[in-house]
Every structure is written in C-alpha cells, then in structure tokens.
Amino acid sequence: MNDTITVVIRNKNQAESLDFLLTNLKKRYSEDIDEIIVLDNRSSDNSLQIIEKQGVKKVTIDQFSYGGSANLAAESARNDLIVIFSAHAFPVSHDFFKLIKISFLKNSNLAGLRCLHNGNDYKHYINEVSSKENPNEAGVIFCGSAFNKKVWEKFKFKDDIQTMEDKEWSQRVLHQGYDIEFVPAIFCYDIKRTDEQLFFRYKNEVIGSYQLWHTDYKFTTALKMVAGSTINACRVFSSSMYYTFKRFCFLVKFIHNKPEKF
Template identity: 55%
Template sequence: MKNLKERYIDDIQEVIVIDNLSTDRSEEISKQFGAKFVTIKNFSYGGSANFAAKQTKFPIVVMFSAHSYPVSHDFFKLIKKKFHEKPNLAGVRCLHSPNDYKNFINKVPAKIDPNKSGLIFSGSAFSRQVWEKYPFREDVATFEDKEWTKRVLKAGYDIDFVASIFCYQIKRNKKQLFFRFKNDVVGNYQLWHTDVGFISSSKGFIMSILRLLKSFFVDFWYIIKRYTFLIKFIFNKPDKF
C-alpha cells in the first residue's frame, strides 16, 4: 500500500482491497492509505476477480495478489500505453519470472502459449469493457485467468505482454502447498485436460520418496562436511587482517 501511494500516486485512480473475512489489520491498513476496502464472504478465484471488477468504473483494471507488488517505475504508464496502442486488447501480462521473460523476449503470443503468455492474476491488467462481455468463471478450481485467456482469444481479442515488472513474493507452508497442489490437479484437468491415472500417481509417489531420501543423505553429508571443516578451522585458524 505504501508502495502504491508513494511511488505511483500520479498513475492510478483508485486502490481497492478485496478481503476474505481476514482477522488481521487489513482493513485498518487499507483505510490508512486511502484504499477502498470491500469484503467477499464466499471466496473463489474467479469470483473474487469479478467482485473486484464490479467495484470500479475505470476502463483498465490492474490485478495484484496480496503477495505481489509493482517494481518498475513506469509500471502503470506502460500498461496504459499498451491499451491505447492496441484497441483490440483484452488484457496484458506483466513480467516477474524467467518464464515471463522467455516468452516475452521470444515473442511467444498467448494464442500459442495461453498458459505462460496469457493473463496471470498475480500481476496483470484487463479491459473492463471486455470483462463485461466475458466475466471470469467462478466454477473453476484455479487457472481462472488462463480459462479467461482462452475464451477471449477465441472471441477475437488479443492478450499481450507488457514490460511492466512486478515482484512475486510468497512463502507457503506445507498445508498451503497441499491446498495449491489439489487446486492445480483439478485446474490442469479442467483446462489443459491433463489426466491422472493410477500408474502416473504411483510413479510420482515413488519418485517423491526417492528424492526425499536423496535429499536427506545429501544434506546429512554436507552437515558432516561443515562440522569437519569447523573443527579443522578451530585448530588451524588463518592470520587476522
């Protein structure tokens, strides 16, 4: 919030925080920085995106996950410029990962790779006018942004990269990783038709066990090496500068 208000105050018309019945200081902090704070009770990824878009009347909607924030100084300027240059644009994908840069530099369009060149809600922008015709689906487990990408491309609109850089900063615990895993399995099946069978599941289980054992022995080996080095260092310290 501090980043948005201090670095980009001249580039944005409003800031809206979508809350899911949090019990922290989200509302207090949001209002401290002059943001509109609204709560959604029954959360879904597509539902929260639709709920957010309904809160604003401006033609370009920029979406951030709670763990993402803009970095480049011209972040919003480049988005606005891209939409003005391409009237048929439904949305733009900003840059944050090696996959983004790879497809951006190699000019891989969303029509070829809707997954890695399409919309990503941790840092993207979309046309409110297009959204009014094609709202996000609320019945998909995840990848609601990719599903929307495929749908609007099929309808004749464009989705493009924009050289606006943001940071994606998150650390998930085991429970959160498992929650994400479940959604990804369902989403991959729904959108990319990636099926799951007994053989592939068993193979994945066995490989995970093997990687776990390998990781344990490698870590244990380097624990011993570090300890051995420290003991040697104690008895053979170099001269201080």
C-alpha cells in the first residue's frame, strides 16, 4: 500500500464547521495530507461556496446512507490510507496524521485505526483494550478514524444497515484475521444536536443495535425508558430551579454587601 493520506469529510449543511475543519487541515497538516475530499449531501447552506473557496474536491451524495457514503469515500480516494471525518469534528494533536501513517507502516495487517476523542477512548487506549475483545468500543468509528483501502476492496461497507456500519465492518474484518488498533491521535467531536436530531439519532441507533448486536427490545423496555427519562427530566428541572434561586439569592446578597476592590 502507498503511505499517502486522503482525508474525506462527510457534510450536510455544516458550512461554518466545514470551513473551520478545512482551514485547520490546510494550516496545520498540509505536509501530511495528499488529498482532501468533501462528500456533500445536497447542502442548502453555503457549504458549496466554502468548498470552492477552500479549493478541495467535492463529491455529491444524492441518496445518503452511512455505509453507502463510506463506500463512496473509499471509491473517491486516490490513496490507500483514508481518514474519514464529519464536518463537526477536527484533529487536534500536532502529529495526528503522522501517527496514523506510522501505525500502518508498522503493521501491514492493519485494517483500521481508532483515534481518540472522549473519556472511554482514552481509558480503553491506556488499559490496552483490544478490538478483538471489544469491537464496539475499540473498533473504528467513521468520524476521526482511518482505514486501509486495500482491505476495503475485499470487504466493502454494508449500505443496507441503518447505522453502525463502522462497527459491523470492524467485526467482519477482525473475523477475517485483520487488526484494528487504537492510535493516540486526538481529535475533537464538536456538535450540539437539537431534540429533533437527537430523536433521529436515537431511531437509527435502536434499529442498528437490533440489526448488529441483536439487542432485544420489549414493551417493558419502552416503559422503563419513559419512566427513567421522566424521572431524570424532573430531577434536572428541580435541580436547575433550585440553583437558579440560589444564584438569585447570592447575587442580591452580593449587591448589598460587596467586598473591597483590589
């Protein structure tokens, strides 16, 4: 395999984040990246102007699916090392892509790498949790992960699974004897979802979890979810109102009894 890197970014109506990510990639990692591609899912904001301004390659997704977009990312890339991001994520560590390249050069059996972005990732990396024992939390995630196009050519991503196409692929290539490892390349996952977006994500995860992990959902599960969510919402509301009142009382007291200025 060649050791040059293609970065592929999945985007839909995230122009501001996309602009920041592309600026970050060009400003800090230009010597590490050979190619940048934006997979745009018919954005209606000014994403296309951002892509044109930044001078990177655009590939349009007409009918989006997670597995299908990942396959399109691999098909569109001219290099064997592919790092895939969503527009709302960006690399942080200065050696992000160098560490990825070194890992693939060291291990010719490597199918993919999982980079680090949250507490669980850091703990699993430090505790040396392997993808073979925990493919869900140590396998690749298609936002801030890298994969080997040569392996993909043998094992394409499933485009008929609702979501978790990355987890399914991880399981499949691990079963075929390939390796997936953590790499201490750090990125930030920065998105604030609306309630509607959170519900959409929840639906996909329920379906994907059933398809992949065979999670058994029952009516009692739904009732427990509603009860737990209601109790938690009441607890959060009560705590928020309590501390809102305490802040008010403190501020009134402070106004009447201000400390000496330095």
